[in-house]
Amino acid sequence: MAAPRIHHPEALQPGQTVALPPAASRHVQVLRLQPGDALTLFGDPLHGGEWRATVTAMGRQTVTVQVGEHVAIEREPARAVHLAVGMPANERMDWLVEKATELGVASIQPLVTARSVLRLSGERADKKVAHWQAVAVAACEQCGGNRVPPVHPVRAFADWLAQAAADVALPGAFLSLAAGARPLHDWPLDAAACRVVLGPEGGFTDAEEAALRAAGWQPVSLGARVLRTETAALTALAVLTVGAHGHG
The missing domain is CATH 2.40.240.20 (Hypothetical PUA domain-like; domain 1)
Structure with missing residues (x-):
């Protein structure tokens, strides 16, 4: 044993x-x-x-x-994927954190967007983040990951985007159902690290998508079907980490 x-x-x-x-x-x-x-x-x-x-x-x-x-063994993907997500409601965020950790996510940024059902702030947000961090620890204990992904403090979408836009060295994409969004698996990504952001139930508003485009984020698609937030997040992680697993 x-x-x-x-x-x-x-x-x-x-x-x-x-x-x-x-x-x-x-x-x-x-x-x-x-x-x-x-x-x-x-x-x-x-x-x-x-x-x-x-x-x-x-x-x-x-x-x-x-x-x-x-x-000296590591079980992280060779590509570090930093995930920002409009928080899904109820227990779905717990499930997302657990499964994203199992897939090797590098970090998780919970967001409050225009269409967010789950809206957290203050002490309640802090308690939730501490809970999600504990979920990530437990997932690493189970799956063999040696580097627990940080779950960052909850941020409002506009505040987060203003800070994230300054990090131009890290490629960024957002999941979109808009016409013209390229398939995620066709995103020309040579970097060892990247960022992906997706909206909550209902997705991003047109204004939020426009702000992401203006900040240099690339619209990408997972196909014609409308996936739940947590399903879309894990699918994107799987696409970006397949073939990118390595051991230290």
Whole structure:
């Protein structure tokens, strides 16, 4: 049986004894691991890859482990795809974050657009983002990803676009049903990283699409069918990462 994968977002060293963060400690306790049991730590921002580790002590609220060998393995796509999305309502955003993480998304930017059903701000938005970040961590623990994609704070579409437009070095495309949008698989993309943005239920307004075009974003299409936001996001990720998987 494979050792459980536990997220530990700090730099580690062989032989080091560390206390796991609260969420990781709770996870280990739920798994009913005992001293001497093996686990795998991932999320090291300095070394990447994975660390072999062994549980050394189980407290009521804390778990201590000894760090062992570092394994320099990565399971991320060779192309980093940064996703911005008009948040779908209900539980669909949870599902989108989970599955996008499994597909290897590089980052997720939740947006509030003109047609958004889900509108978040303030403390409620912060709590949702923290929840989605935890969903991404759990997805990495399950799928083998060693780099958890950041879920950025919720942004209003206009504010986000004004900042995103300044990053001209990173190619950007938006999903559109408008005539003239080229198929996504025909997007001439040689870059190792790119950005894709899509609207919520109902899509972007004409004004939002015009603003994206004016900022240099390319309109692309996934075909004649109208896909739900979460389906479209995952389809776009799959198209852009197929054949672009590599290991470090």
